[in-house]
Amino acid sequence: MGRSAPRSYGSTMSRRRLALVAVAAGALAGGALAAALALSTGGSSKPASAPVGAARVAAMLEGIPQQGTELGSRRAPVTLVEFADPQCPYCGDWARVALPVIVRDYVRPGKVRIVFSGMHFVGPESETALRAALAAAAQNRFWNVLELLYENQGTENSGWVSDTLLRSIGDAVPGLGAKTVIDGQRSAAVERLLAASDALAQQAGVQSTPTFALGRTGSKLAFVNVPSLDASGIEPAIDAALKQ
Amino acid sequence: MSERRLQETIAVLAILGAGIAGYLTVAHVTHTPVACVRSGGCETVQHSAYSELWGIPVAAIGLAGYLLIAVSSRRRTDPARVAGAAAALAGLVFAAYLVYVQVGVIHAVCQWCMASDVVVALLVVATFLRISRSAAPR
Numbered sequence: 001m002g003r004s005a006p007r008s009y010g011s012t013m014s015r016r017r018l019a020l021v022a023v024a025a026g027a028l029a030g031g032a033l034a035a036a037l038a039l040s041t042g043g044s045s046k047p048a049s050a051p052v053g054a055a056r057v058a059a060m061l062e063g064i065p066q067q068g069t070e071l072g073s074r075r076a077p078v079t080l081v082e083f084a085d086p087q088c089p090y091c092g093d094w095a096r097v098a099l100p101v102i103v104r105d106y107v108r109p110g111k112v113r114i115v116f117s118g119m120h121f122v123g124p125e126s127e128t129a130l131r132a133a134l135a136a137a138a139q140n141r142f143w144n145v146l147e148l149l150y151e152n153q154g155t156e157n158s159g160w161v162s163d164t165l166l167r168s169i170g171d172a173v174p175g176l177g178a179k180t181v182i183d184g185q186r187s188a189a190v191e192r193l194l195a196a197s198d199a200l201a202q203q204a205g206v207q208s209t210p211t212f213a214l215g216r217t218g219s220k221l222a223f224v225n226v227p228s229l230d231a232s233g234i235e236p237a238i239d240a241a242l243k244q
Numbered sequence: 245m246s247e248r249r250l251q252e253t254i255a256v257l258a259i260l261g262a263g264i265a266g267y268l269t270v271a272h273v274t275h276t277p278v279a280c281v282r283s284g285g286c287e288t289v290q291h292s293a294y295s296e297l298w299g300i301p302v303a304a305i306g307l308a309g310y311l312l313i314a315v316s317s318r319r320r321t322d323p324a325r326v327a328g329a330a331a332a333l334a335g336l337v338f339a340a341y342l343v344y345v346q347v348g349v350i351h352a353v354c355q356w357c358m359a360s361d362v363v364v365a366l367l368v369v370a371t372f373l374r375i376s377r378s379a380a381p382r
Binding site: 027030038187 | 275292293294297298302305322325326329330331332333334335336337338340341342345349351352371372375376378
């Protein structure tokens with residue numbers, strides 16, 4: 001006959017002691033893991049200087065849905081496609097001057113969705129910058145990186161698209177991190193997005209940047225002549241499309 | 245509930261949690277999209293800077309924790325009971341931080357992670373209940 005299982009429960013003191021040991025060990029281990037993760041993502045690895053415009057860009061994009069290279073609700077009645085190069089100074093002007101107004105007045109209220117179609121003809125740094133932004137697209141942070149690139153834009157092919165800048169941008173975007181922006185540039189997803197934007201620009205016959213195409217969502221878009229690089233240059237076309 | 249029944253409950257929950265963590269680990273390592281009800285949330289979390297700790301997928305850390313709890317559930321010793329409860333509580337504390345990260349930092353929620361959080365919360369209850377129902381140390 002085998003030995004029967006013990007029937008009596010342990011003393012209250014010993015059980016309480018075991019539970020206390022478990023609480024102490026568990027809380028310590030869980031807290032250590034959380035602290036390690038917090039430090040590894042934003043603590044000691046954080047660069048000394050944040051990129052220019054980090055707070056402004058974060059505030060501008062806060063709460064607006066992003067899907068890959070799209071900004072704004074997919075149910076928005078009007079779609080605006082922007083063909084631009086991260087190194088192009090006029091694209092930078094538009095991003096810094098017109099975009100915040102367009103986002104505030106049209107994208108945030110759900111009237112317009114903007115789709116960015118990246119180009120990289122200014123020089124090798126255009127492709128590096130575009131790849132860095134596309135690397136953030138999988139996390140729906142493309143626009144955060146793109147706008148920070150425009151905020152920190154330097155002279156074409158002067159070396160401004162440095163690893164230091166890209167790291168600081170990656171670390172400045174909540175939930176992104178430098179590793180994604182640096183290591184993700186050659187991923188299969190980025191290659192696909194880059195090929196798709198190249199094909200779209202070629203198919204549309206875009207020759208200069210920034211170029212805009214606008215129309216009702218789901219219907220054929222038409223190129224828009226933008227007379228100025230502030231919001232007033234494109235607002236009449238958007239208003240007309242909204243009234244259609 | 246007897247200790248034997250609690251052991252079985254803990255084992256089942258730990259295997260369920262290991263299944264979720266294992267799926268997320270494989271999806272992370274192979275860069276496979278995660279099946280998610282609300283589009284984008286799981287992908288955003290899975291590809292965020294918070295998805296790895298020192299190069300190790302966070303889901304793999306969860307998988308190791310669940311396996312430890314599963315193994316500890318089979319042994320009727322005080323170190324095993326304490327190890328199971330401590331691992332479950334550590335998982336819950338870490339999970340609470342990850343919920344904060346999803347909601348407050350990444351602004352995206354992964355349903356698989358939330359399902360794992362529910363499992364680990366149930367494991368905390370079961371493992372500590374097991375300690376309270378255990379036999380006296382000999």
